[in-house]
Amino acid sequence: MKDILKAPFMVEMIRTATNMYAHGWDERNGGNVSVLLDEDELKEYLDLTRVHRTIPTGFEAPGLDGKYFLVTGTGKYFKNVQYEPCKNLGIVRLTENGTQAELLWGFTDGGKFTSEFPAHMMSHVARRRVDPENRVVMHCHPANLLAMTYVHTLDEREFTRTLWQMCTECIVVFPDGVNVLPWMLCGTNEIGRSTAQKMETARLVVWAQHGIYGAGRDLDETFGLIETAEKAAEIYMKIAHLPRVNTITDEALRQLEAHFGVRAREGYLQ
Numbered sequence: 001m002k003d004i005l006k007a008p009f010m011v012e013m014i015r016t017a018t019n020m021y022a023h024g025w026d027e028r029n030g031g032n033v034s035v036l037l038d039e040d041e042l043k044e045y046l047d048l049t050r051v052h053r054t055i056p057t058g059f060e061a062p063g064l065d066g067k068y069f070l071v072t073g074t075g076k077y078f079k080n081v082q083y084e085p086c087k088n089l090g091i092v093r094l095t096e097n098g099t100q101a102e103l104l105w106g107f108t109d110g111g112k113f114t115s116e117f118p119a120h121m122m123s124h125v126a127r128r129r130v131d132p133e134n135r136v137v138m139h140c141h142p143a144n145l146l147a148m149t150y151v152h153t154l155d156e157r158e159f160t161r162t163l164w165q166m167c168t169e170c171i172v173v174f175p176d177g178v179n180v181l182p183w184m185l186c187g188t189n190e191i192g193r194s195t196a197q198k199m200e201t202a203r204l205v206v207w208a209q210h211g212i213y214g215a216g217r218d219l220d221e222t223f224g225l226i227e228t229a230e231k232a233a234e235i236y237m238k239i240a241h242l243p244r245v246n247t248i249t250d251e252a253l254r255q256l257e258a259h260f261g262v263r264a265r266e267g268y269l270q
């Protein structure tokens with residue numbers, strides 16, 4: 001068996017969690033990440049017949065049976081992931097319609113996956129229907145996106161248009177826009193279902209007064225997606241209280257759309 005701590009997916013996960021903490025997106029035990037792993041790759045590092053524990057998930061996620069996920073632990077601090085990955089991370093295989101998770105590695109202190117596991121797993125199902133290559137779901141608390149949900153309308157079209165106007169690259173990076181959930185109780189199957197539903201039409205879902213969810217094909221892409229939206233929100237929070245003299249016009253957004261070959265969300269440009 002190869003050393004799992006040197007596996008590319010593990011190295012990337014540790015680097016990403018560390019970087020998210022460094023960006024101030026994951027204070028205390030805030031934030032969670034899940035990555036769908038490839039069975040053929042994983043069996044080079046783990047005996048997949050050796051199940052340490054079986055943990056009930058508390059929800060159903062048909063379509064994920066037999067799928068493997070590397071996921072952050074509940075109550076765990078992102079700042080500690082790099083020092084003790086086997087305690088702060090775990091690898092599970094879903095079974096029985098997603099109602100059970102077999103622990104194959106990690107959570108060595110008796111811990112388990114993030115309390116937002118329902119939102120993660122339901123979002124994986126929803127995103128993979130749109131993009132079969134989707135492998136990552138990421139949640140964190142970037143300060144400017146959060147701040148924006150206190151002072152900006154939560155109308156998804158308006159929220160998206162404001163972000164697109166804040167940085168030229170935004171419409172290129174997230175042409176599908178940003179969906180927004182009003183404040184809801186976190187850690188529940190209800191917010192999981194609502195998030196997954198929003199994931200059907202965009203890779204970014206803002207949780208008002210809480211944080212953001214991003215989905216993508218790999219950790220870099222998903223991190224970059226959130227990073228770009230957060231940068232735009234930062235510009236907005238710097239200028240929201242000032243008279244706007246200039247902006248990126250719809251005409252300019254259409255030029256970007258054409259030049260970079262992206263399709264802006266239907267009906268979002270004038």
Ligand SMILES: [Zn+2]
Pocket residue numbers: 030031139140141186210211
């Ligand atoms: Zn959160």
